[in-house]
Amino acid sequence: MTRAPAPGHGGMASTRTHSAEKKRNSVTKAPTRLWGGRFEGGPSDALARLSVSVQFDWRLAPYDLMGSRAHARVLNRAGLLTDDELERMIGALDDLEAACRSGEFRPAVADEDVHTALERGLLERLGALGGKLRAGRSRNDQVATDLRLYLRDHARQIVSRLVELETALIAQAEHNLGVAAPGMTHLQHAQPVLFSHQLLAHVQPLTRDIDRLRDWDKRAAISPLGSGALAGSSLPLDPQATAAELGFDAAAPNSMDAVADRDFVAEFLFAAALIGVHLSRLGEEVCLWASQEFRWIEMDDTYATGSSIMPQKKNPDVAELARGKAGRLIGHLVGLLTTLKGLPLTYNRDLQEDKEGAFDAVETLLLVLPAMSGLIATMRVNTERLETSAPDGFALATDLAELLVRRGVAFRDAHEVVGHLVVWCQVNDKDFDDLTDDELAKVSPHLTPDVREVLNVQGALASRKAYGGTAPDRVREQIAALRAQVNDHASWAADSEA
Template identity: 45%
Template sequence: MKMWSSRFKKELDSLANDFNSSIGIDYKMYKEDIMGSMAHANMLCATGIITDDDNSKIQNGLKNILFEIDSGELEINPMAEDIHMFIEEELTERIGDAGKKLHTARSRNDQVSVDIRMYLKAKIESIVIDLKTLIETLIEVAKANLNTVMPGYTHLQVAQPVTFAHHIMAYVQMLTRDISRLIDCYNRMNENPLGSGALATTTYPIDRFKTTELLNFKIPTRNSMDSVSDRDFIVELNFDISMVMLHLSRFSEEIILWASQEFKFIELDDSYSTGSSIMPQKKNPDMAELVRGKSSRVFGNLMATLNLIKALPLSYNKDLQEDKENIFDSIETVEMSILIFNGMMKTLKVNKENMRDKAKRGFINATDLADYLVKKGLPFRDAYKITGNLVSYCVDKNISLEELSMEELTNFSDLFEADVYKYIDLDYILSQRNVYGGPSPDAVKKQILDTKAYVDTLQIK
């Protein structure tokens, strides 16, 4: 029999009961539900609403239930309506009338709101830790490749020389922004809705600041109607996770390209690759492909949550029961994706010579050759035209700019001198791009130091 069934003359249809039940999803919040109930009972006792004896029974009963669920001794009943009812019913069965007093001055509306906030706060803390670990891995890869020359691309066409370290650090910057967004989201959801009741608080003399302190929230929420209907923080977290997955998906795309036979920039470790059932030579970048593919699930969860909320009147509506499945799926997806990506990056092999060779063959130093002529006094557009003609000449001859003889160079301009070979050397070019944020080894070293210092400041407080 449902705790709310006294108003009704008929029992809920069995199919309707299954449709109404959320225990298959919200059971994950059992710990938060118990912790929230313990804080609520302590507050009820502190304000004189329940006795010390009743509170003692509630606290001990809830602690035992938590221990037994954690240990596997107590199984959560899949036939229960939700995790809140399961725990309250289990408590009442164990301690009798004292258990029936737990829900005084509380509704499931503010109860579920506090549970989900506590659960998501803990998940954000975990995701931030995992992202920082991934950043540490990527920085180590960057430090090992400060002098690994590779082509930088625009439009997927060879553009200018960079280093593998500089390329990797571009993704590190994206991930640092992700951490910053997650912390901002944490701070916005760090408000306690408990005590808001169904929508209009209660006539009992409760102390919302007491439960706020006990549950480690920053402040109580300011409006009871908003408190029970607000799911902005779930939308925001879904967006923040979507951004993480977007960045990992972009990175995955490059990993897939780099690991191909056409690029051969990297080789993925066997432990993060799979084979073909019919083609024995294949080594597939399935982990990167799955991260790229799973990003679409997370984006879908974001859109589903937005659509869930867009037309809901104040205050609580049963539609909001659907909020948890989407965000829980997004969390589990991003957690696994970060761990997989970290292992994949830790174990990959960088084919430095292939990267350098591709850079040489892509006329990646053409801009620097034009700049050389500009420094000799030629207008840039004239220098650009001469360099373009030289590139066309090299294409016909199947050679690189570095392989041009002095005679060939002076056929195009008498401004060329022997020092030109220094100016179009890839290592020299990179060393000269020493602008803050640039790809020179020294600039990337500075970027690494500054990024590590910045990441250290990204703390949940």
């Protein structure tokens, strides 16, 4: 897919030179409107303020210009633009794009949206010839095309950032391979695991997030351009050729659905929201790991903040902000679904509400992901603390019960025996390591002295060797498989961006 160059920041310029203002005033005394022929007067100030969207949809400018170049070539092939007119049109569009990129051309106060602003810029450069480009297309199919191009482009950028986080987690897993940690359920010590296994448990959902975006991209690769307002065009256009030029797989098969469909936005926002949830879960764990109660990790100073009143504090702001942004991402999805649920076919102005949430979701992820990657890559793991606490809370109880099962004891009975042993230890203020042979036998004749072979962390870890388990060999296999997946993810993003 062809990446569009950035048009600059999305809002109106806050400061302008006197000469630029003078030039703008000279060309905007009669506002460019794409719909004014039927009306005797302009819109009221209240309607104009309500309708304007250029303050946020200006970021679609490079994608709109891409579509305009493709549409100009289709008009030429249809005999509606001469070769000379096409050459002049493409030259003017290229010049306008350069002016957008440099900031020389910006939306004016009177511009309703990105399409209006760019048509004004084209008319300034070509005069009446610029008006020919509007033939055979509508803002309805334009904006649906622009937004697909924008989201497909930025989905690849998000995947690149997800790859960085995957890589940081895998690197920490490799560096700390062999370090035992308390595995938890209900935030209570449950069974020992390798800390690497827990780190990789956060990589797995990220791989699904990337697969989800790649799968989404296949459905988003349909071009609405050529659908017009809703019924297609009587002009001899070629929507399939336009689709191919813009990097889409095909043109939309139904013009009404093409301009009304925002499934691709809703699905993108779901993927973004789920990424946010996964980042939030990782962020919550980092907050716990960095706490004085856990002390599993030490955050690097470059990815932590302090307190304005308590000089000793080191706060996990990156993790907390990642956790907080999840609510924002979920909100965008819910907002769009609520907007879409009652709309009749085809285009309705309600669909103007599809963009701000999508833009914010993109910007939020591109802001959070690099910070989380840096936090994970630079954190220092307190291996001594982890390994010391791995067996705490009688975390080896399940291993003992399973040893009895391997010796022929029904699991129900084994569960009861080990449960009684835990109670006995609690009453007598002892751990498994402290028990004598007589004390084991006093609880149950099944508890012979050789059960101690599983009452150590390394033995327990090694025994978890089933596929997907926490045994060191299984974790090494998981790292190798994830490395291959991450390389594939990176290649997809890079190839698509190129």
